Amino acid sequence: MASSREMKLRIRSVKNISQVTRALEAVSAAKVRKAVQALSATRSYAAKAWQVLTHVTGQPGHSKLHPLLTERPEPKNALVIVMTADRGLAGAYNTNIIRYVLNHFDKYHLPVKYISVGRKGRDLLLRMRKPILADFSNMPATPKFGSVSAIGRLAVDEFLKGETDEVHLIYTDFISMSRQVTKVKKLLPLEIENREGVVDDMGHNQAGTAAVYEYEPGQHEILDEMVPRFTALQVYQAVLESQASEHAARMIAMRNATDNAKELVGALQMAYNKVRQQGITNDILDIVGGAEALAEK
Numbered sequence: 001m002a003s004s005r006e007m008k009l010r011i012r013s014v015k016n017i018s019q020v021t022r023a024l025e026a027v028s029a030a031k032v033r034k035a036v037q038a039l040s041a042t043r044s045y046a047a048k049a050w051q052v053l054t055h056v057t058g059q060p061g062h063s064k065l066h067p068l069l070t071e072r073p074e075p076k077n078a079l080v081i082v083m084t085a086d087r088g089l090a091g092a093y094n095t096n097i098i099r100y101v102l103n104h105f106d107k108y109h110l111p112v113k114y115i116s117v118g119r120k121g122r123d124l125l126l127r128m129r130k131p132i133l134a135d136f137s138n139m140p141a142t143p144k145f146g147s148v149s150a151i152g153r154l155a156v157d158e159f160l161k162g163e164t165d166e167v168h169l170i171y172t173d174f175i176s177m178s179r180q181v182t183k184v185k186k187l188l189p190l191e192i193e194n195r196e197g198v199v200d201d202m203g204h205n206q207a208g209t210a211a212v213y214e215y216e217p218g219q220h221e222i223l224d225e226m227v228p229r230f231t232a233l234q235v236y237q238a239v240l241e242s243q244a245s246e247h248a249a250r251m252i253a254m255r256n257a258t259d260n261a262k263e264l265v266g267a268l269q270m271a272y273n274k275v276r277q278q279g280i281t282n283d284i285l286d287i288v289g290g291a292e293a294l295a296e297k
Contacts, residue, residue: 004279007272011265018261024089025254031141032177032247038142039174039240046237049230066223067160068231071189075165078110079133079158081151081187081235083171083242084121086138090246091253093172093180094120100182101170102128110166117151117239133158139239145232148239152232159188171238172245178252180245187234190227 082101084094098121105112114130116122119137126132136151158164167188173181 004272004275007268007275011268011272014261014265014268018258018265021254021257021261025251025258028247028251028254032244032251034142035240035244035247036174039237039244042233042237042240046233049226049233052226066220066227068156068188068227069190069223072165075110077164078105078108078112078166078168079115079155079164080105080112080168080170081115081117081155081238082121082125083169083238084116084118084124085242085246086119088120089253090250091256093246093249093253094118094124097121097170097172097182098124100184101125104170104184105168113164115151115154117242139243143236143239143243145236148236149232151239152235153228155187155235156228156231169235169238171242174241174244174248177248180249185234185238187231190231 080101082097084097088094101114112131113133114125115134115136116125116132117136117139122132122135122137134154140147155164155167159167166186169185169187171183171185173183175181
């Protein structure tokens with residue numbers, strides 16, 4: 001059994017760790033509130049952009065209106081955008097994303113290249129010797145659309161050049177503070193018929209028919225501007241979803257770590273008291289034994 005001095009040092013060490021985890025929990029709680037506010041601010045715009053785009057392309061032969069809407073008859077390559085965190089201490093957040101990637105694309109019927117968003121995902125993909133086309137690490141704490149649009153532009157350029165025939169987006173959907181779900185979305189070619197995942201600013205799925213619009217100068221000009229921008233907007237919203245999920249997962253992980261540290265301190269304190277009591281008992285026995293020996297002499 002460890003000595004009382006070693007037990008005291010261990011108790012002090014665990015208390016110091018609990019102070020760090022409590023501070024990280026408070027920081028993550030503040031960050032997740034800001035991330036949720038930014039996420040809610042983009043949902044209404046994304047829903048309206050999707051409504052207009054659906055109306056413009058909701059006619060026969062819409063696949064001929066823009067190359068990003070055209071399904072390749074014989075796809076040869078696929079590109080996957082993987083969104084993870086730049087830091088750890090978020091429980092199984094990063095591991096679950098990479099496991100999800102491997103389950104869906106490790107044995108995919110097409111050769112797959114990856115765009116990693118986040119240092120943890122990049123490191124794990126490199127460790128597994130996966131081909132990485134580009135890396136976007138050290139994302140700002142409050143990303144703007146301009147700082148994230150480069151990811152969407154790269155995916156669009158690769159698709160238009162014919163370097164890839166499918167673009168998939170893997171991110172973590174923020175459901176609540178205690179629930180985050182890893183999802184995959186086919187980004188290109190853009191699937192207009194699928195309205196799943198498009199939500200309004202209240203978090204409800206958008207449904208129903210679009211209003212009647214008149215467009216100037218024309219549909220082709222609008223699509224040339226809108227389809228690439230909406231593709232980048234999906235990436236931007238996925239970044240916000242992932243950041244909110246990351247901060248929520250880290251907050252929960254740090255809260256659990258703090259609670260476990262408190263339980264460990266209680267157990268160590270009880271063990272320390274037992275060791276200390278045993279030491280006192282031994283000292284008393286030594287004193288009594290010494291006194292009896294002197295009395296016999």
